Amino acid sequence: MELHQLDPAIARQRLAAGLRLRSGPFVVALRSDIPALSQQVLQQYAHHTVVDDDGFCDFHVHVTPPANLRRWWRPQARFLLDGDEPFTPLPLHHAFPMLEWGLNWCISTQAHQYVILHAAVLERGGRTVVMPAPSGSGKSTLCAALAHRGWRLLSDELALLGLNDGLLWPLTRPISLKNRSIGLIRDFAPDALIGTPVPDTIKGAVAHCAPPAAAVRAAQTPARPGWVVLPRYTPDAPALLSPLPKAQAVMELIDACFNYSIHRHQGFAALGRLVDSSDCHRFEYSQLDEAMAIFDRLAGTDADADAGADAEVAVEAEAEANEKTRAPPARAAGNAAP
């Protein structure tokens, strides 16, 4: 049963007692008595599957106001995992972003059956595009736009790479939009379900965009690698796809990997296989329509091998021609912080 099929009053009751939702390969027992958070969960997780209470659960999460004065005076929200509180409380109206950031933390610190990257992942024609990028690069904006233009959303934030099978596993959850990108996606995809913006978070104003229902329903279906694309939003820049040497692509993925130091040489091999199976590019953009056209061309190259090869050469040749008049982007040195 999907969450939206529950009567809203019953869903809120179950949420207050502990509601179990399937999110990709994980089951989360979510408990909260914060009305605004309940409303956001019902909206953003509407198509996620409600799981019976007696099965295994990966994460027991409780988001609740403190038991002290801060329940009423400048009210706050606390995030608890198995009763432990890993973060300092945030203002109460930050409860939903806090839940999302907290879940990201739970997965990236514990789900080591995967190589976990700070990256968006989408799929088209059976192949995924993995987009690692630091905050502010326009990754989530691009991800939300693609997710509403024919690409299946696997994840906005965490790429789960199977250590042994080399597949990308879906973790289809709300897309976190920040600041200007909230209005951009509202205009670009009027059918997108975007929650009320939460102002003054550490990332500025944040609003979450619900994952498309079809993507949530396909969240048990992994996909093979196809492309690694490093996006970067640059104001007024024309959309530009340029080739990225594979050795550099591996380094970029390592810099975006949360548990590389745990997997060591096995993680190195897994990321090497991912890059081996992918075409690798840098991508600079400012206009979403231009970006969609380039990504459609990328995906089209897979549908028709011969014509596709020509199209890809055209994209790369165009990029090389453009690059002659533009300075190549510098490689990020050291560790990238998400």
Add this chain to the structure above:
Amino acid sequence: MTAHHQTLLGRYDVLDWGDGCVIYDRSGFLTHLLDPATAALLRDSLALGDEVQAPYRLQTLLDELLPLTGSLGVSP
């Protein structure tokens, strides 16, 4: 293009795409990117059979080629 993969001296995992290569050091837990010119020096050493015939020379070369810093990934 598929990478040529080999493990050197039981310690260094090398992925070489020709236009650059990456090396994981199992002892130092660091990953290094070699530019094409530096990667060519390593290839020359391997072409001479250094891994089998002169492992000390190969180790010395790797000590020189690999920078002291490398990538560790990120902390959540």
